[in-house]
Amino acid sequence: MPSPRFPDITEAGTAVIGTRFAESTDLQQRTADTEADELERARQTAGLTAVSWFLSADGETVLSCAQWNSDVAHDAYLRASGFTPPLAGPPRYRLHRSLAEEHETRAPGCLITAAFDVDGPERQRAFTETVIAAQSRDESPPGAISAHSLHSADGSRVLLYTEWTSVEAHQEAAAAGDHDGTHAIFADTPGVRFTRGGRWHLQRSLRVSGT
Template sequence: MTRRTDAHPDLARPEIGAPFFSTWRVGTPLRQRRAVEAIGVTWERRPWPADGLLGYHVYTGHDASTLLHYSQWRSDAAYEAFVKTHRQERVDEIDTAVPGIERLRLGRYRHHRSLSRPDDTRVPGCIVIVDIEFEGPDPDRQRAWVDAVVEALEAEPNPHPGGISAHFHLSTDGTRVLNYAEWESAQAHLDALAAPGDGIGSATALWERVQTWPGLKGSTVSRYDHALGLIPG
């Protein structure tokens, strides 16, 4: 059985062996809504596809054009088995309901570390995805850069109160880092970006080190709303 949930996912669940992030371009706010509903209906009419899938969440982009997908798999093998037996029928039904979806990229990651407070019960009002790309594969560089970000965050002299958590993921090809950050609201994130400094964080030496890391190719920042959660039930 498949059921919907409004609860945000726990990105630090130890059972998650293979978190996947992907992006679709659908074009307009109306098509965003139709695609989300088509995904929900398509999945709910079928049994939960695999014990190896812990949860599947969809987010609408504040760019009014894209959807972010986050799936929690126990292993890559569990995902590959799903692709062989269950994925295509779901894709076909969704594409029939909303023709012309562009599937831009599927990223395979591993959760590296998270920053959050156990006593923080705030519900995120906005999800911010920071996608970092490096020049070529280097797993040691991925980990070192994340550790430098965490050091800068923990030493931040003026932390913005709107930030709730940060969950850092390393791409399995060694070239990217994805930070799934939970914020109270989109405005809180915008206010933090508008504060003194280059992006989130004050103008400190630690943040400068992060921003000028050797091999850092570029980064993008995107804001999303949690639109659909699907879990076994």
């Protein structure tokens, strides 16, 4: 089986990102592979463009990212199928802002996420712009490839989705204090509550020819 390819989160009209507890590394892999195999065998799902499965570095959780070309396509799927991981949700996200070097060619080795509950759309935007501004002023750590801010469609959540060369590179940046300023923003912004973070390795990915 060829190595899975990291999703291009900037291509998603709507991204449905969810996590499921898996108890162990073996169960993580079985969950991701079973879901991917079933989807690969299934008939095409209209409007679905890609699905990716990530395993947490702590061996406990599976994260899936289903990319749809629009909210309309996702709504139609929900009406027909209801809640069916990994294609449903909640929540569903839209890309708000991205930071990446124009000529970046390195392939991501891991995904780092930080999720927040926020008090509405205005807080979503203000919090994201503050985080982006802080990162834009600082020199990027050696292992950082890109950073993306996603907003839930209902205005209640922000997901920071960052690509790194490796888990070790992210750990080294944290140990060097490169994240201290951003973490202060996380802690000190009113109406924003950090809920969870994770380091993830890509297990499977599918490109889907949904129309």
